[in-house]
Amino acid sequence: MMEKAEEILKVKGVNPTAVRILVLRYLLEHLKSQSLKDIEEGLMHTDRSSIFRSLKTFEEKKVVHSIEDGSGMIKYAVCPTGCNCDPQDLHYHFYCTKCSYTYCLLDNPIPIIKLPQNFKMQRANMVVKGLCNKCS
Amino acid sequence: MMEKAEEILKVKGVNPTAVRILVLRYLLEHLKSQSLKDIEEGLMHTDRSSIFRSLKTFEEKKVVHSIEDGSGMIKYAVCPTGCNCDPQDLHYHFYCTKCSYTYCLLDNPIPIIKLPQNFKMQRANMVVKGLCNKCS
DNA sequence: TTAAACTTTGCAATTGAGTTGCAGTATATT
């Protein structure tokens, strides 16, 4: 039986190479979205630029989507089944300015935003910054 | 009569030095929030680190507030009268992924976000990315 | 089955924004 990571790559039309499988498997194993650096540190023997390029390929083929969560680093998360990387698949993030931890605020829906005529939304990053319960 | 920039600095308790007056004047002359680079290019004979430190001082003394608008660069805008740099003073931004222009979406209020117990909001950056009318 | 073409990878180097150390200059204080 084929491994999940490989399965996903195949379905999304991405050639399942060694690095790509490792990167995707790493993302699947972690609930929270991960930065390039997180992945680099998790996969200690894999080159950063190879991971970087895997992530770019994944993004293009909608295997993952990227998130700006206020940390200053781009984070990546595996697209859930049926995800079309639309804002409704997203949620607010809370970034603690003291401990630098990012929380997902899953209880708040992202409202529908009225855009001017002929503006097309592709993605949204909604970040609240402040102090978390441990730091305030 | 004292110039506006100087006036503001005096009121906010910031020593009105040459660089600071130039930086604040530059921000006052531009409706859109400006990045460090924008200001550096606007004030061609002023050192980047001096501008940078002016902005940090301004932020600390609530002369300006900073905004992450999706461009990847921190932008600065003069605090309007009565601004306490709270989320309600902010608005959504729309960043066009093709032409890299940032629009302010002034028609959409930022909703009240329910935070978990003991979380304190300091600031919010709400960015929608996509294609603007000229690029779609 | 071997050569050519294409893809992927690892390393090193570069970019770009932000930030800091330090010494010189300017301003304020006594």
Added chain:
DNA sequence: AATATACTGCAACTCAATTGCAAAGTTTAA
């Protein structure tokens, strides 16, 4: 004026992201 304090400019550094390039791996086609 002498000293202390604040500000500025330059150069250097950080840190994440990104690119160039050649080597290694894989696929295609003669």
